Amino acid sequence: MNRTPEGYEKLEVHFGREEKRYVWHTHHIHGKMARSLLKTSPDPVKTKLLHQIGLSLYNTSHGFHEEEVKKKLEQFPGGSVDLQKENNGIGILTLNNPSKMNAFSGVMMLQLLEKVIELENWTEGKGVIVRGAKNTFSSGSDLHAVKALGTRKASIDGVALCMFMQNTLTRFMRLPLISVALVQGRALGGGAEVTTACDFRLMTPDSEIRFVQKEMGIIPSWGGATRLVEIIGSRQALKVLSGALKLDSEKALRVGMVEDILQSSDETECLKEAQEWLQQFVKGPPEVVRALKKSVSSCKELCLEDALQSERDLLGTLWGGPANLEAVARKGKFNK
Template sequence: MLRNGRVLWSAAGKSVGFVGCSVLDGGIGVIALNRGEGRNALSEGLVRELENALEWVSVGVSEGMRGLVVGSDVPGVFCAGADLKERERMSRDEVQVFVTRLRRVMSGIAQVSVPTVACLSGGAYGGGAELALACDFRFASSSAELAFPEVRLGVIPGAGGTQRLPRLVGLSRAKHLIFTGEKVDADRALAIGLVDRVTVQASESSVRDEAVKFLHNIAVSSAPLAIIHAKSAIQRGLECNSLLDAMKVEGQSYDRILDTWDRREGLLAFKEKRKPVFRGV
């Protein structure tokens, strides 16, 4: 399953193209949204394919995937957010079930054990911005734009936005962005820490190339298990009630790598003044 090429899923298992998955040289996985007629709006079909994509990522990580890029194959947009036409036809209970599924997908992205980068080459609104927040890093083109417009539609961000945004940009800025729903361009997003890098090129491919290069540099220079456990320690520590509890989480993660081959290889390579060759074991 983890091989170069393109794998597409639908509810029936056919290649309809809402979500594309591929693996590049070096073990960098790519999830690309491709629902052009809806500007990658988060329909039931697209969310179902994202659920399948997460299963694919889980298998990929077990087979050596070292990083994940989440992007778009639709020019000028990352994700327009909820499919409001579809949402209008749903009952209250159906909306509740769907948003719970969507929240689970975002949590699944956040819990991917290898480093993840969202590539924003256009608009990321509502659920699309929440998808970007679920990744470890956000790389944007100069034409990218983010917004959380839910309150203008009578609801609130429901797929992690109210929780991940303040952890990223601070409490006051998060309230401002959510209460006003105002759009944030790439330069301001970089200034407030909403994105991590802005490229002057406007194309998705240029942003994606930057992300792949970034992830590849991590992959070739760092021990795979060390990255996985460092990410786990950071994220689990943030969920603790006290610094003392968070330090215990760090200790548990550290203990898990003490007996690894990679740790011994790192020490030996330092002693022998050479570059370590990590195996991920």
């Protein structure tokens, strides 16, 4: 006997290769059923989205040997990358090398990866603010390290460093945390590239962002050009990169590089402003905020069909969960 299950209506839909002849009504499905549906998802899709945290772009199959790169970077000390995790679920990631305008030493590049891994494992986290110490963001790579790497097997070392930093910043971009770059003072070269790995950018009134790589005889190599096109479009990105344009806060706002210009340039006050700005987007349970970030991130990397299936899979992790049941119980779906 062909019976329609309770809460379903007949409709032919497809899940991968398997045909189903019923579609569920959202007011009947519950958490247990949603999680069982998650098991039917194509394994490649689940891997791409749900397991993408901690996944690097390059490995030995690409000729990239991370441990060798790490040993070279260890030879260039100076500065630090500091992480403070607040009880409200917002992390503060500080680039700290003020004597060199927070330029990245080799050790700082290693520490950045360490902090990204720590953030990957921070399950209570909802957001992160990236900033520089002492009222400036970052001037990019420490030229001492760049010059040293440039004298030995220059192209090999340069490409290996490129792959290392692309790995790190891509992992940062994939974090299930809503990220904001707080730009004080200057964000130059690699520092400008770091801002593009964040979901949003805020600037103080007297700050600037400038991609100076062309003047160094190279191009952005930490993924900055690719991400800049995503942020402001190819035409504007070509102008900014080829002209090594200085983007002050007003110009950056006009081209869509930043979300807002903060009122204060004071280090303490502008951080407080940035926290307040981010707080509006990270309200609520961590699992919901993190799932939303994952869902949006998947659209950047997956084709339409896979992105839609990933969105479905993420829903399956939330439906019938504590946050969902509590919201339904208070009937506050559209009330703030």
